[in-house]
Amino acid sequence: MKSLGSLFIKSFIDNVIKDTVVPVKGSVVYCSLALGYAEHSGIYIGKNKIVHLDGSGIIEVVSPQQFVERLGGFNPAMSIYVSCNNSSATGTNTIAKRAKKMVGKRRKYNVILDNCHQFTSGCITGDFENADNFLWMLKDTAKNKINTNKWRVWNRDYNS
Template structure:
């Protein structure tokens, strides 16, 4: 039992609270697919849902219907990284809709649009590409679990 305690302490050190404009994501289907959004403060995330609507949700609602039990946050070193500009772009798109398509117009493209202001981008339809865009625009270099 004693051997578990250092492991738990190390696990807790890898947790952060998102900052306004952080990119967040969770697993959709056991690491085969993922879902992303933008943290806008006050425990709210703006995301493109599977019906093509851009909405604001709580972290609990963000992972509802997924296999996720946690949310990952964009970080630089040990601290969450974000941008008010990115959050404002996400908020401006609230209550609008897109022609959602799992492969060609999905949540990752919406989040990339928040990062770049190019909402018609066609290249950011996979998480690994969105991670590179997040690194370029926010300076992130890792992802940590959301501390709730």
């Protein structure tokens, strides 16, 4: 089991030692949940806003702070990771538009079979009934569709 100490060390390295990035519209973003054993994903739509599928099945717009402070404050996430190609954020206006168009809609949320990763992948491809129910699958779709080859920490000190 991962400890809070090991998560803090990873976050410190990711935020202080490694390069950070500012997302572009349509960037895929994710954060850790459950001490790093699960993740939560969404789409950056600009103006410091993320569209995501929450655990109740509602697709909503949230701030980065709300994105990482899910689960009633029991989420230890400290960083949001952004899809990148080398040092530049990846994403498209089309992905952001698909995400915005889904705001206010509901899905039959299931942590394994219909979750945030499937929603996020749907924003990339337009196919919301895809099988990308795990982060590694979503990352593969991001690699193939928007040339993502790295995941860098969002530098939230910048207004984007």
